[in-house]
Amino acid sequence: MTTPPDLNNLNADQLRQLAAQLLSDAAEKDQTISRQSNQLHNQQLLNDKLKHELAILKRHHFGKSSEALNAHQASLLDELVDADIAAVEMERAGPVDSKPKPEKHQPKRSPLPPQLPRQEPDSTQCTCGCQLQRIGEDISEKLDYIPGTFTVERHIRGKWACKTCESLTQAPVPPQIIDKGIPTSGLLAHLLIAKYADHLPLYRQEKIFAQAGLAISRSTLAEWVGRCGVALQPLVDALREELLLHPVLHADETPVPMLAPGKKKTHCAYIWAYCSTSTAAVKAVVYDFAEIRAGANARTFLEGWQGKLVCDDYSGYKAGFNKGITEIGCMAHARRKFYDLHVANKSQIAEQALQLIQQLYDIEREAQKLTAEARKQLRQQRSTPILDSLHQWLMTHRQKVPNGSATAKAIDYSLKRWRALTRYCDDGAYRQ
Incomplete structure (x- = not known):
């Protein structure tokens, strides 16, 4: 153990050197404490993020055990492959030859049971x-x-x-x-x-x-x-043409497992769903399958259409907004960010946001049976003040939460799309 020097026996130069050494040691310790504090803060943010993601995965049953393919799941994927292969072969076959050549070892069809009427x-x-x-x-x-x-x-x-x-x-x-x-x-x-x-x-x-x-x-x-x-493809094409006549559409994409024939492994494909509003004269839903999640899929389906599209913040829709399509943000997606946050760690901030959004949903329930014009007036009278309060609340709490946290991401999702999220108040034809 080092014995501290006797200050009474030190001259002025030695005292200055000792003071400088002590200041240097103190500065080094401050840097160490600051670095450790930052590491602790980052680690806490990471833990919160992981807890948040884990809660979402558990809620959606994305656990390890549910990802394993059992025999029945594999058979379902095989069915899809068989159906797709049959469809492709039928399209490629073209006109049927009046005298087809018999194939070798062609299985014979069993006669139908004679007891059936x-x-x-x-x-x-x-x-x-x-x-x-x-x-x-x-x-x-x-x-x-x-x-x-x-x-x-x-x-x-x-x-x-x-x-x-x-x-x-x-x-x-x-x-x-x-x-x-x-x-x-x-x-x-x-x-x-x-x-x-x-x-x-x-x-x-x-x-x-x-x-x-x-x-x-x-x-x-x-x-x-x-x-x-x-055989049903012409009906799908006609349904798409009818759907694109509507001024307001909803769109969303969801991942689905796609099995590669012969490999017994799946990769992520996507199905886009496009539907009319519940107030439309002709209610229609069209599903569009794609092997990859590319914005070109949405642009191809909506080619030539200029209306109001209710969608999430997926970047694939952005190109259409520069071609005459008006973006309407989906409040359900914004609410889901706070809901997942509240489920993950019982966040009080998320709970307050959910309560404010719930007031907007209560107004929409009252507006369900109203005409488009009456619905628009109700939203501007009652929903707009709540939206203003919600926006101010989001701005205030965003300054209090650290960057990169799950709470900051949930708030940023709404703030960055605020104009799109509030545009529904300008048109009574749209329903939340």
Whole structure:
């Protein structure tokens, strides 16, 4: 242990050297304390950020265990691949050759169960008025489905000869979605509704068919889905044209796992959803799939449209705002930032923001049954003062929170888009 010097025995120069040494040591310690304080502050910000992200991940069930693919999840991805492949093959096939070459080892279709009821429409009257005589017939069977019951719809195209006019008559082949396939339009409609509306995957539908004595493989069902997608494409195009006639649209994108054929691995693809407002005369929703999250996808879909777009802060929409599209910020996205913050660490600042935003939502509930003009007046009378108070509150608290924190990011999201978030008060046609 070093013994401190006796100041009474030091001369003036030694005292000055000692004072300088003490000042140097004090300055070095101050720098060390300041550096450690900054490190501690940054570490605290990082911990808050990680806690915030962890809370969001837990809430959305993005944990490690939920990311693993079980057998059923893998089969769902296989179904999508099979359906897509069938759709692509159908588009590439073009016109069907009248005399296709038989393929080697082509599997034979099993006959439909004989116990299922049959319907046999036919006509025996010639156009000239006399009775037709049957000289032969062609029979094809289509599998139909009435909820809870499978039936077989028989198309008997009788060949009729008329001795008077010496003519041969046979009814034309009824139009079908899948040429030479066994499913009727009713069965295909049930298949799609069960898969996409009722969330009944194809491997379960395969078992339902099997319980009825119908051995229809999952790959066949997937092929039917893909061919239906191609057949419905004109309807999708017409729905998009109708949607782009509306002055106000909502848009949002969401990630979906996409399976690469043969690799058994997924990568992130995206589905854009575009919909009309709830007050529109024609309510429509169109989903647009893309393998990557590029702004060009939104620009391509909205090409030529100039209206008001309700969306989040994704940069992919920004280019459209320079081409006549008016941005309307979605208050739900701004609110979600504070909601996630409150769930993560019970932030009082986030709770206060949620309370102010809740007042805006209460006003919107009152405005639901009003006309567009009355809704606009209500917003300007009651919502605008609350928005002014919320903006001032955000500005005040932004100066109190450190940069880079989750609270600062939540506040910055609203402040940077404030004009877009408050634009809904200028138009009663838009509904939050």
